[in-house]
Amino acid sequence: MMGRSPLKPGRGWLSLAFWIVASLITLFPIYWMFVVSAKSRVELFGAPNFIIRSFFVENYTATLSNPTFQRYMLNSIIVATSNALLVTTLALLATYALSRYRLVGKENIFFWTITNRMAPPAVFLLPLFLLFTQTFTIGSFSLYDTRIGLVLLYCVFNLPFAIWTLRGIIDAIPRELDEQAMVDGCNTWQVLTGVIFPLAKPGLAVTAILTWVFAWNEYLFAATLTSVNARTITTGLAEFVTVTGTNWGQMAATATLTLVPALVFLGLVQQHIVAGLTFGAVKE
């Protein structure tokens, strides 16, 4: 296909130059965030300076030495990862059902799933708050301020996303492959794990990355539905980053620190995209 034509030598340099420029543009705001995190407030006044002369560590030590920060970070990692795993698994099952089975009204169900992501979130916080604090309570336990509560809630906007991204990918897998497997005596579970899963891997990896990102970055629900124990790092960020906040240094330092687990996760999952890419892009 057009993207896979062999490179001419001159164009290689051109595209390399393009990517370097594009990367600089992409990195610019993040680098500026890092610059702000490395300076004291007084150093920031005056003409903008991109060079970090003396690293103002107080911004980082203030955040890192805060015991709640570590807990917030851990909560975020647990919530985002559990949510990504749960959503990707459930979405694979659901998409496979929608793609391969004759279910009454399935196109309507498919469309309905996505409407769950469309609602402006503000007003839904009130019923969710009641649901978490009053409906789902067993004795002294309630979903409020628990990680499991957030994991389940994030499914509401992540499942529709995952189902919609995976639909095209599952549909594109030739039906003959899994029908053949069924003829060979595989049950549904074996077809899913043995045939569909390997073929859909790049799509699943991308879906997992993005659901993880959505869960990792979510602020409004976490802020309202957690209090002390299950608070995530974005709500911790908001303690510095209020609309009226000028605690720029600590805010930027915290934001920079939250990038680290995200990068680790990205690195782990991207290998699967790469694997998927080489699978898809059979060299001529």
Added chain:
Amino acid sequence: MRSQTTGWLLLAPTLVILLVFGLGPFIYVLVVGFTNWNSFAADPTAHFAGVQNFRRLVFDDPFLHSLWLTFGFTFFAVLSEIVLGYFLAQLLMRDLPFKGFFRTIHTLPLMVAPIAVGATWRLLTVPGLGPLPYYLDRWLGIDLRIGTFADQAFIATVIMDVWHWTPLVTLTLLAAISSLPKEPFEQAQIDGANRAQVFWYVTLPLLKPAILATVFIRVMDALRTVDEVWMLTGGGPAAATRYVGLHIWRVVFPKTDYGYGAAMSLLTLYVTIVLCWLMYVALVARRELPRSE
């Protein structure tokens, strides 16, 4: 033959979660939308108000303006993201030294929480501190003050959104492109199609479901943007970037006008659903529906 029961079983966990945490709250909001309820009104309890909220909405200029503005924002942002994202995804399919490295860099903006994205862009654009006003003034003589000039603020929110979300488009399209079958392309080559023809008649139709799903996700996320814009401009100057998500947020939170806020949400949701349904029916379902019945 595949059993329907198995199909429903596979679908069940998804449906249960969505019904409890999606439909449940929706019904609550639906009921509240027909009441007059403000925690700090002279009478703070909720009263059934019929369609009064919706009647008010139709003449509510700030709300309608906000809705219109949101469509503009969504149109410019999503269009740029799709074009740019597709372009970058295609480029990433080519041979390139350090490809993984560039791809990782290009994914980085996604990893920054929206609330931090807004804060970062504010640090970039605040006069007296941020580099953008400083260098734009020095090099191009542009007076960048997004707190004062409505157009600048609007453009700034669009650029911020494009910076933040283009990687999502690139990643999903990358996944889609990489799982395309290669036979149609070989066939096209044999038939002597040129690049434009291959793009229009082979690549685009095959990618349509993926592009559409991406457009959908981006459209609905852009329509309910709150955190980033709230951090960057607070909806200002005046109402220039007071997008509907933010507008509703201000009505429901600080103003505690739950009944009216719920009505706004329902109307916005309804408009969004209609918009997406039209796109969906026009582009995808027409081909798919017969097969499924």
Added chain:
Amino acid sequence: MKLRTTVSAVALAIGLMSSAMPAWADFWSDAAKDLKGTTIRGVTESTPPSNYVKDVLAPAFTKATGIKVEFETTSWDQMFDKEIKDMEAKTGLYDVVYIEQDIIYSYLARGFLVDLTKSMADNAKLKAPEFDPANFTTFIDYFKDPTKGNDLFAVPMESFIKTYLYRKDLFGDAEVQKAFKAKYGYDLAPPKDHKQYTDIAEFFTQWGKSHDMQLWGSTVQAHTGHPASWYEFVESVEPTFGVYNWGINAQKNYAASVKNGGSMNGPQAVAALTWFLNNLKYAPPESTQSTWDEIAATFAAGRAAQGLVYGENAAWIATNDSKSKVVGKVGVALPPLEPGVLEDAESGKGYIGYFDGGAFAIPTSSKNKEAALLFLEFIGQPSVQADWAVAGSRITLKSTYDDPKVKAQDEKTDHYYTLMKEKGKLFAGAPTYPFHAQVREAVAPIFYRAITGELTPQQALDKMADAAEAELTQLGYRK
């Protein structure tokens, strides 16, 4: 030295209370005997005074009583949203909530808060000898409900006045003084009225330009998407023009417009808004993105010669050299006033600016009211105030002014604390409206349009008065 003051203050408090009370050291553990092991949960904004409560006072309280304290610190908006949801739904999540002075009337109207005076009277065992509302500054009066016999509903934890700050170094510079006198015909000094303020603002903006300095004449809290700008106008500018209580007349059926008996769009209000907007000409370019914190940062960066700045920021601007470039160069004075306003304020008819602050209260939905009550009394003791005052530049007790640590701070801040102590009574908190946020949200978006120049001051104020009346009718306050 500090220990002695503390001990004597405690001794005095004990003496004033009752000699029948148990000894000081035993009170907390005695009172909490049956409450040991319970956990109380509070919510507050993430600010230095609140963090001091969370990090220092709460553990000390736990040590003294065996009652655990968990504090959720969050952003300003989130805090209100969550505590209102909790109290509205009667969930009982929080035992201690932070209340900013301006929202207390909304909470009182809803009966959200526990009557502290009554609780202490009903439960003598829980009445700490060191806690006495009479120890507090007049700021505590804002947390009493006049309809309930002036009972106390919250314990103040911070208070500030929004005052006039200026650059002492610039105002004292001989060359500057000469140039100013030559141009305006009078001596350069902190302005007495608005005309002088504008002269000074214009002068320093010119001075900045001609000397190639990043200097402007005035800070203006003029964010075009955040209510901070509207707050500066109604709390700090309008009163100095003689417009009080936002121009809403509670006696005349909550009228806002002049035609109905209000003053929101009256001539003084128009003059005030015209003056406020005119200052933008002499303000640094970031002003239209500035809330209360950013104007403090602007002043700390040395970018403005004068301005109205919240007192909570005055201390760090004047003393903290990792955050401020103008350490030791900050002067404090009363804001500029129109003739007659000072007399109004002194006779109690009006006020000259904003007395800001917050307090802790107990929601009626709380499940641990007794433990929470002990905690509020604990943080209201005189003995814990001084370090807290230094950490958060806040004062709520009269005795704290005389603490040596606070006095030392007072010297460094051009006697901000003395000004607050002596002139605090001229300032006032927000009007006693139970619809504070509702009317703010209705009129602020119109106010932003005046800042961008889309509306003239008269047009904007007319629309604001109409919007306020419409909102009050909708809410059912205006019949």
